Each structure stands twice: as structure tokens, then as C-alpha cells.
């Protein structure tokens with residue numbers, strides 16, 4: 001089953017936000033045509049007029065369109081990069097134009113909830129069967145078989161500014177990894193491969209929780225020692241949750257795990273870190289979300305993991321404490337005082 005992509009064949013990107021634009025710009029360096037899908041004709045017109053998208057300049061090889069059929073029919077390889085909350089509805093719209101020869105490599109770092117919240121109660125608590133990664137959504141909603149993800153320390157602003165970086169393309173199919181490498185790799189953007197698709201997806205999703213917490217430490221000015229303590233305990237928590245959800249520990253030690261955790265937990269460019277920082281400065285979560293133009297996936301992920309941890313009996317003190325902060329049951333200061341008293345188990349019990 002060979003991919004039909006040639007350098008003349010356009011490559012598709014769905015989602016003209018911060019990361020969709022950054023991915024389009026990388027693709028445009030090696031590919032003569034990149035089709036970037038934005039939802040409305042107005043947005044397409046605005047981007048075309050300025051040749052800017054989400055605050056990033058866009059490469060001349062990028063054609064912006066609001067025609068999904070055109071993207072599906074023109075491209076063999078498509079990179080969906082929309083927030084997790086919109087991913088399933090986007091896939092339902094795209095699916096009629098997808099065929100089994102398509103390859104989809106998504107860049108989304110969040111979960112899909114595949115159940116009506118009203119149906120969740122004590123008898124039927126939230127479980128893994130109600131929660132999907134985006135590769136699972138793609139397979140459920142379309143005829144596409146060859147699915148992958150990209151994840152790693154990939155702050156969109158830095159990528160569009162052409163700073164050096166690397167990512168992991170993960171898929172059960174070596175061909176998908178090869179195609180991803182061929183399309184994306186350039187002399188300052190390295191691509192690693194992994195067959196642990198779920199593990200790599202979970203890394204990108206779970207590190208957002210820890211990035212929110214790291215932002216609270218920066219906001220409280222608790223210092224670098226405290227942040228390092230928090231992030232290293234956070235990594236252990238990510239592994240415990242990841243294992244309960246079907247991942248394995250190795251993925252969390254990769255570029256997509258510890259690498260992305262560091263980039264996101266130490267940067268003002270991270271929206272999740274920024275949420276934590278602003279919480280520590282006294283804003284409420286509602287105020288922060290209402291004023292943010294871009295998605296911070298970690299907030300939704302904290303809610304989901306908090307519930308799953310209870311279902312599976314996994315000890316997740318960081319997630320549970322951040323959940324209480326978001327629900328206004330605890331201040332950020334109280335949260336950190338509580339975590340300092342928490343009886344953590346053996347220092348290294350994850351590998």
C-alpha cells in the first residue's frame with residue numbers, strides 16, 4: 001500500500017490556528033503546495049489579504065481554502081490540527097471526502113469525550129471507553145486506516161520563527177512515519193519516529209496538566225527548585241495515568257514526553273503555562289478562558305483525568321489538587337502548601 005504523495009501533490013492542513021499555521025509553514029518549505037483549511041470564507045479572505053494567520057506570516061506555497069472537499073480530493077496526506085473539543089465534528093465533515101488511501105497525521109493534544117455527560121454517574125463513572133485520543137476519533141469517523149500523530153516540544157511561535165526544533169511522528173505504520181519525515185524534515189526541524197501511537201498521544205495530552213501547575217509556581221514566584229520538584233513529580237504522575245490508560249513508561253521519557261513537558265512548563269509561549277500563571281496572580285479560570293483567543297487544552301484534560309483517576313484508583317495528587325483550584329475549592333497558595341505535605345511514594349517507581 002504505497003502513498004501516492006509526490007512533491008507536486010498538495011499536502012493538507014485542517015485548522016488555521018497557531019499550530020496549524022506553524023505546521024503549514026514547515027510543510028511549505030519542502031512541498032510546492034500546502035492547502036490550509038480555515039472554516040469561513042471571511043477568514044480565508046483576511047488571511048489572503050495579509051498573508052498572515054494567527055499572528056504568523058505564511059509561506060508563499062500555502063493556499064488557504066474553506067473547501068473541505070477540495071482538500072480531501074487534492075491531498076493524500078492531511079494534518080488535522082484543531083482543538084480536541086472540535087475534532088470529532090471536524091472529522092464528521094471531512095470524512096465524506098476521505099478514502100482508505102489517505103494518511104492522516106494529527107497534531108492535537110487533548111481528549112475527545114464520547115459520551116453525554118448526563119449519562120455519567122456513580123453507577124457508570126467515566127472510563128477509558130468514554131474517552132478517545134484523536135487517532136481513535138479519526139478511525140471511528142472515517143475510512144482512513146493509516147493514522148499517526150505528531151507530538152513534541154513544538155511551541156508554535158518558535159516554529160514559525162524558524163527556530164530549531166524536533167518532533168515525534170508516531171504511528172503503527174512505518175510508512176506513515178516515513179511519509180511524515182519526508183514531508184516535514186528540514187535542516188532545523190528533526191523528526192523522530194515511534195510505533196507507540198497511544199503512548200505518544202498521551203504524552204502530549206498529559207503534559208498540559210503539569211504545564212498549568214508549573215505556571216502557578218512561576219506566578220507565585222516559588223523559584224526554580226520548587227518548579228523542578230513539581231515537574232519531576234508531574235512526570236511520575238503522567239506515567240501512572242498513562243499506564244492506566246494504555247500507554248507505557250518509555251514514551252514518557254521521549255522527546256514527546258519529558259521534552260515537551262520541559263518546553264511547555266518553562267515557557268510563557270505556552271497557553272497552559274499561562275493559564276496557571278494567571279490563576280496564581282488571582283484571576284479566575286472563567287476570566288482567563290473568556291479572555292484567551294487560543295485553546296489551552298489542559299483545563300479540560302484536568303477535569304477528565306481527575307474523574308478517570310477516581311474510576312481507576314490511580315493516585316494523581318497534582319491533577320486532583322489543580323482540579324480543586326479550578327473548581328475554586330482551594331487557592332493556588334493552599335494547593336502548593338498541600339502538595340508539599342503530600343506523602344509521595346518511592347522517588348522512582350515508574351520504569
Ligand SMILES: NC(=O)C1=CN([C@@H]2O[C@H](COP(=O)(O)OP(=O)(O)OC[C@H]3O[C@@H](n4cnc5c(N)ncnc54)[C@H](O)[C@@H]3O)[C@@H](O)[C@H]2O)C=CC1
Pocket residue numbers: 014015016017018019020021037038039054081082083084086087089090107108109110154155156157293294295297
Ligand atoms: N500552539 C502550539 O504551540 C501547539 C498546539 N498544539 C495543539 O494543536 C491543537 C490546536 O492548537 P492551536 O492551533 O494552537 O489552537 P488555536 O486556538 O490557535 O487555533 C485553533 C484553530 O482551529 C480552528 N478550528 C476549530 N474548529 C475547527 C473545525 N471544525 N474545522 C476547522 N478548523 C477549526 C479554529 O478556528 C482556530 O483557528 C491543540 O490541541 C493544541 O494542544 C500542539 C503543539 C503546539
Ligand SMILES: O=C(CO)COP(=O)(O)O
Pocket residue numbers: 109152153154155156208211260263264269270271272273295296297
Ligand atoms: O504543546 C505545545 C508545545 O509543544 C503548546 O503548548 P500550549 O498548548 O500550552 O501552548
